[in-house]
Amino acid sequence: xxxxxxxxxxxxxxxxxxxxxxxxxxxxxxxxxxxxxxxxxxxxxxxxxxxxxxxxxxxxxxxxxxxxxxxxxxxxxxxxxxxxxxxxxxxxxxxxxxxxxxxxxxxxxxxxxxxxxxxxxxxxxxxxxxxxxxxxxxxxxxxxxxxxxxxxxxxxxxxxxxxxxxxxxxxxxxxxxxxxxxxxxxxxxxxxxxxxxxxxxxxxxxxxxxxxxxxxxxxxxxxxxxxxxxxxxxxxxxxxxxxxxxxxxxxxxxxxxxxxxxxxxxxxxxxxxxxxxxxxxxxxxxxxxxxxxxxxxxxxxxxxxxxxxxxxxxxxxxxxxxxxxxxxxxxxxxxxxxxxxxxxxxxxxxxxxxxxxxxxxxxxxxxxxxxxxxxxxxxxxxxxxxxxxxxxxxxxxxxxxxxxxxxxxxxxxxxxxxxxxxxxxxxxxxxxxxxxxxxxxxxxxxxxxxxxxxxxxxxxxxxxxxxxxxxxxxxxxxxxxxxxxxxxxxxxxxxxxxxxxxxxxxxxxxxxxxxxxxxxxxxxxxxxxxxxxxxxxxxxxxxxxxxxxxxxxxxxxxx
Numbered sequence: 163x164x165x166x167x168x169x170x171x172x173x174x175x176x177x178x179x180x181x182x183x184x185x186x187x188x189x190x191x192x193x194x195x196x197x198x199x200x201x202x203x204x205x206x207x208x209x210x211x212x213x214x215x216x217x218x219x220x221x222x223x224x225x226x227x228x229x230x231x232x233x234x235x236x237x238x239x240x241x242x243x244x245x246x247x248x249x250x251x252x253x254x255x256x257x258x259x260x261x262x263x264x265x266x267x268x269x270x271x272x273x274x275x276x277x278x279x280x281x282x283x284x285x286x287x288x289x290x291x292x293x294x295x296x297x298x299x300x301x302x303x304x305x306x307x308x309x310x311x312x313x314x315x316x317x318x319x320x321x322x323x324x325x326x327x328x329x330x331x332x333x334x335x336x337x338x339x340x341x342x343x344x345x346x347x348x349x350x351x352x353x354x355x356x357x358x359x360x361x362x363x364x365x366x367x368x369x370x371x372x373x374x375x376x377x378x379x380x381x382x383x384x385x386x387x388x389x390x391x392x393x394x395x396x397x398x399x400x401x402x403x404x405x406x407x408x409x410x411x412x413x414x415x416x417x418x419x420x421x422x423x424x425x426x427x428x429x430x431x432x433x434x435x436x437x438x439x440x441x442x443x444x445x446x447x448x449x450x451x452x453x454x455x456x457x458x459x460x461x462x463x464x465x466x467x468x469x470x471x472x473x474x475x476x477x478x479x480x481x482x483x484x485x486x487x488x489x490x491x492x493x494x495x496x497x498x499x500x501x502x503x504x505x506x507x508x509x510x511x512x513x514x515x516x517x518x519x520x521x522x523x524x525x526x527x528x529x530x531x532x533x534x535x536x537x538x539x540x541x542x543x544x545x546x547x548x549x550x551x552x553x554x555x556x557x558x559x560x561x562x563x564x565x566x567x568x569x570x571x572x573x574x575x576x577x578x579x580x581x582x583x584x585x586x587x588x589x590x591x592x593x594x595x596x597x598x599x600x601x602x603x604x605x606x607x608x609x610x611x612x613x614x615x616x617x618x619x620x621x622x623x624x625x626x627x628x629x630x631x632x633x634x635x636x637x638x639x640x641x642x643x644x645x646x647x648x649x650x651x652x653x654x655x656x657x658x659x660x661x662x663x664x665x666x667x668x669x670x671x672x673x674x675x676x677x678x679x680x681x682x683x684x685x686x687x688x689x690x691x692x693x694x695x696x697x698x699x700x701x702x703x704x705x706x707x708x709x710x711x712x713x714x715x716x717x718x719x720x721x
Contacts, residue, residue: 176335183231187224195347222257229261234301234325235332235366237261242362245453245569247550248560249358267299273306273320280403288401292318301325302369307411314410316398319372321405326370333363354559361562369474372407378473379409385448391436393469412469417457417577429465431585434578436468438590441574445567446484446594453477453566457577477566483509485602487564488595494545497529512558524552542588543575674704 184193219227229240243250244258274285285292289308296304303321310316340355368374376397383394393412401408415422417437423430437460444451452459453475461469479487486505493502499522506512512521528548532540546568553560560568571587578585677700690698 173331173335176331180232180335180339183228187219187228189224189228220253220257222254225254226257226261229258233328233332235329235336235362237301238366238369239336239359239362242358242365242562245562245565246358246560247547247568248553248558248565251554252547252551265299265301267296267304268322270294272323273304276320276323277318277406280406281401289318308408310398310401314398315413316401316408317411318401319407319409321370321372329366329370333359333366336362365475368476371404372402373404375407375474376402378476381450382452382470382473385444385450386440389440389443391467392440393463393467395469395471412461412463412471414461414463414469417460417462417468420580423462423581428462430581432465433462433468434581434585435590438574438578438585438587440468440470441570442591442594445479445570446591446598449479449481449484451477451479451567451570453570455570456573457580460577475566477563477570479563479567483561483564484598487567488598491540491595494529494532494549497526499525499529502529506558509561511553511560512556516556516558521552521556524555528552540588541586542591543572546572670707674700674707 181193184190226240229236240258240261244255244261247255250258277285277288281288288310290311290313291309293307296306297317298305301322302325303319306318306320308316308318336359337356340359343350343355376399379394379397383396386392386394395410395412398408398410415426415428417433437455441451441455452470452473454472455470459470459472461471463469486509489505490502493499493505502525503512503518503521531548532545550560550568571591575585575587578587679697684694687694
């Protein structure tokens with residue numbers, strides 16, 4: 163089959179699979195709103211509507227099942243959505259956080275071939291021992307334990323064959339679906355589905371390149387090189403490529419193995435504190451943080467040290483954003499509502515068309531709850547959930563990196579309270595926040611900021627005459643252009659075009675019938691069954707075209 167045609171056929175088949183899965187889990191109403199033609203929908207219902215036996219599942223559970231069944235790209239999409247508490251209701255967030263991408267492992271023969279292709283040598287030459295059975299298998303790759311010839315214990319992550327092609331194809335489909343959603347579901351536009359797919363594409367692209375994860379590990383290793391309580395595994399770069407990653411194997415207790423932790427003589431208060439301090443350092447000092455710091459990615463080595471693993475998903479936070487977060491926390495606890503709203507406006511979290519009085523009233527109620535409290539008295543995860551609920555109500559948009567960060571705060575706080583019931587992550591955060599505030603008002607910092615602002619102002623003044631001249635010149639020549647996008651008008655134009663095409667088709671059809679009738683009246687030869695052949699051909703053509711028009715109108719559903 164020709165490659166282009168084969169790709170289109172594969173995408174059509176994948177679209178069908180997506181539609182079938184949505185209908186199978188009782189999301190047919192979404193398919194209908196995306197403008198899927200009724201015959202396609204009917205066939206999918208016949209195929210999938212009665213296979214679903216778990217009819218007692220809640221809507222969030224069914225949504226998770228859909229994503230798990232559709233595979234790695236959609237699972238990652240769900241994991242991204244689980245960080246967007248500004249967009250997704252809490253009951254969906256809780257379910258999406260359960261997404262698992264465990265799949266059957268691929269064969270050891272394939273593992274050998276990939277390692278040979280990537281590292282240029284056979285496994286026996288590279289490793290003194292290599293376990294054939296993986297210790298973990300996921301949708302993007304699987305992990306094997308091994309030993310180097312120098313005796314070092316390592317884990318080797320090997321990427322699945324052809325996974326990149328499948329993910330790229332799924333991303334194309336997701337972009338297409340996002341476009342459909344924005345076009346047909348008007349209320350979705352404020353959430354900008356295409357931007358969410360963009361975030362997914364960036365995240366999954368980084369995860370498909372193991373050299374990026376190796377760089378992330380190196381950065382974290384450098385950031386924590388003076389911290390005696392945090393251990394970052396070593397990367398063996400000579401045994402790592404884009405599709406193979408070899409790192410030091412950590413020996414310890416997983417942070418989510420609570421039964422084993424309880425049996426061991428471990429000071430859990432220390433462990434919870436080390437984990438929270440590590441995350442706060444990443445936020446307030448480094449500006450580069452582990453975006454998936456759940457208990458399964460933390461190993462307890464001993465009372466005095468924990469190790470972090472899995473650095474495929476990371477986040478960045480600028481200095482300005484750090485200052486804004488601290489300002490927001492300070493303003494909430496001091497009931498400075500107007501200033502809090504302005505901070506959110508500055509960072510594009512709320513738009514100009516928001517109902518300011520209603521937002522102010524909701525924030526007033528929230529801030530009253532926290533007014534006058536010290537940071538130590540604030541339960542940060544609870545406050546984050548409440549702020550997100552208000553922002554979601556008023557259709558605010560949180561930047562993706564901030565969503566990741568706040569999810570991290572909630573996650574690390576959850577680990578702490580699981581180990582120590584009265585653990586308060588805000589107590590850990592307070593000294594880091596105060597340190598940033600002190601640095602912010604240092605004379606040299608203020609002077610540097612003032613100098614930067616002055617230079618920007620001078621640059622703006624320098625550019626203003628030229629820009630004003632261009633605008634006036636364009637206006638003088640009649641080339642002054644104001645661009646407006648009216649989505650409803652575009653839809654109206656499309657509908658008019660469709661109606662015009664049908665009308666033109668009908669006129670052509672009528673002309674053929676009238677012409678054929680006139681030919682038959684003339685009796686022109688040759689004849690068939692006593693009638694002019696040319697006239698009969700005209701009637702036959704008109705009949706076929708008329709049937710096509712009727713089928714098209716019936717399939718469109720607009721009679």
